[in-house]
Amino acid sequence: MMSRPSSVTSATIAQTFVVPRSRPAMISFSDIRRCSSGPSLRPHEQHYRTLIRDTKFRATKSARRDTLGATMAVCPTCGRDVGDASYCPHDGTPLAHLGRGPAAMPSLGDVVDGRYRLLSELGKGGMAMVFAAHAEALGQEVALKVLYPRWGDHRKTVARFAREARATSQIDHPNVVKVYDFGYAPEGFYFLAMEKLDGRPLAGMVAPGKGLRPGRAIRFLLQIADGMARAHELGVVHRDLKPDNVMVRREGGRETLTLVDFGLSKITEGDGAPVTAQGDVIGTPDFMAPEQWQGLAVDARADVYAFGVMAYELLSGELPFGGDTLIQKLQQHLYSVALPLGDHPRVPRLPEGLSDLVMRCMAKDPVDRPPHMGRVITTLLEIEERSRAEDAERTRAGIGEPPAATIMQAPDDVGMDRSGLTSELRRLTRVRQA
Template sequence: MKTCSACFRLFSHDSGFCPVDGQRLVPVAEASPPRHPEDRRVGATLCGGRYQIWRIVADGGMGRVYQALDLKVGRSVALKILHPEVALDEVSVERFHREFEVSASLPHEHIVEVLGFEKTEDHSFALVMEYLEGEELRTVLKRDKVLPPERLVRMLSQLALGLAEAHERKVVHRDLKPDNIFLVGTRDGDRVKILDFGSVRDNSAGAKKLTVVGTTIGSPFYMSPEQAQGLLALDHRADVWSVAAIVFECVTGRVPFHASTGPMILVTIMGSNPLPPSEAGKAYGVPASLDAVMEKAFMKMPEVRIESVGLLADGVGRAYGLAGSHRDWAYMPQDELAARIRAMLPTLLGRPPKAPAGAVHAGAGAVHAGAVHAGADGRQVVAVVAAPSPGATEAFTEDIVMGVPQRLPRWVVPAVAGAAVLLCALVALLISR
């Protein structure tokens, strides 16, 4: 391993210069880790002398992340160590250990690799993970506001592959947000890593439950209605909603549901619908073909929501005029995706042609802009008909026709939300007596 004498990042032995500071790298055997005036861990070796801490990478609510050298195997690793006050909370420690167990049981190229769980000499706990050089999606959105469609489609396709592994094992992430999607840059485009499985819901038989029924877990802006209510019947479709909220933010530069406080955000999620992305993202040229896909992804009832993140990725890619499925786009060079989307985007942003009666059909991997229908509010909406992606488990009508699903009467959702609030108030009153 080599290190930079300016920033103390660690690099493989075949690296020559630090891409951040431009300094010539030196072998770690010829250098010493720095000391930090406010953090005694930096420069020390932890966990029985195995991990030598070289620098602080990031801080979070639960703990601090360091880049360290694994002296046993000679590789760079990331150590996430709980803050002292968090390490005293048994439930927090149990969740931290659960993150290790779940991540270790899900070996996948798009899920961060977890290598170990250790107790530190300063009475805390450390999660040992592969070290990743790149940036969180949150950082990208803060800087660039939105993602180009080709970057979004590639990222979403890889995200779908990683989550499919978890969902097949009945593991629900429950905290998908831009902060937990890490992008590693390569020549062909981003390589996605899903982070932080500490809030998972494990629906597999015999799995230990750490969350009391009715407890709300997750980040409000990206939370599904069933998750906002803390419902017991919560499955992978909650993650579909969260990913849809991320997609919405990536194309419009804003979250789909917004309010001044966390509770009000949850009320908004349960009682209102977001703007169509083509309207919210008009300044960024979002095509109207994406509206029907997102409308189905934001269905309040999981039973009528898009069934999987893979099908959501297929719908988003086809809304941008791509043929095939997310399995084709996940590793397609970003430049090639960009060229294909650019070729179709002018047509998508124009007025779609009316299809002859009976001419709508779908071949393998095909997508067609079909007939124009009048929506419930009188607006014209183009139905998009798509074939199921290769390897899809069950394709039913709601998966194949990505058009305008039957709407519930407008009064239903507010009425249900109001009844839920009144019921909660009544229960609180009875408990207080």
């Protein structure tokens, strides 16, 4: 008798970042049948039908539990349940506001918490809106993220909002957005005041089918890896690393990258009770590591995987894994191997070792990936230095212009301020390897 597949669980089918457990019905066996890649699923039809039926039962229980938990009081600082206490017993945060009914969302011109005057709307999502605001005390503009009041008493949502504030504020790195303030406004909602970034998402800088020049891509990747290395040193795993969560801005003719949105982050040290449990599937499908799809425990290597997917897209202009449905994406990330960048018809000649690094970052098994971003940085610096040496040798030998993948001849307007960066990265990698 054929054994059932072990790589897909009911938790995997039940939930992705955009599909809560209360809406699992969108996944059906017809979705699975339409999967165009990976092992044949027809022999396992009964197993998958059982999983889907079990998922619907679990989702009903989960929805009831979430409804009951929506009124549970949560400390906005540490994210722990506090019952009916007036102050958090864990960190002393005042809790008098908890349990009040939903308030109205603020409007442009309003002053939030007596300190932040709302100037314009920057964006909105399913849980929060982001405003440009003038901080009266600081005398500068900030980005004010306001949680929709209807989520104010929802335990997990508030805990994740607090998690974003806590995780981001402790990183303190030039490639990570700065957090200035977090709290509960008297008007009746949670808010998060952050550095206002005048730039655009990295996702908007890559044209379909046309990647960035390798030299520019490497400079971008070094900045992303540097910010994430600092996060990992502090025990913070992003879990939603993607081009949409990286802002690019020009400063003095140079490009600076900033990591944003740590709302799905996991703090692996001194964290207390987790916000998400093993079995939860959380992230953005195109960038989720296989262990995330399977609802397994994740560590820094899940971010390394997402970093590899980002690097592949930056260099080729397309994602390494396709799929039109969630099930197809799941199958691709669990079973398919991407076309190596060195063999990709749309990718120019790359510096030696770059394609291999990207493919290792996207290894299916976490043990086969670089163990942390410090190792990624070391390898990127070696690739860059080797390419510089090769280009210098070509120039001395009079062999014409360096190839398209050259790193040393990038114009200043797409450069990166490298003053002190190389020595700092070397220090970082020495610490990680010690």
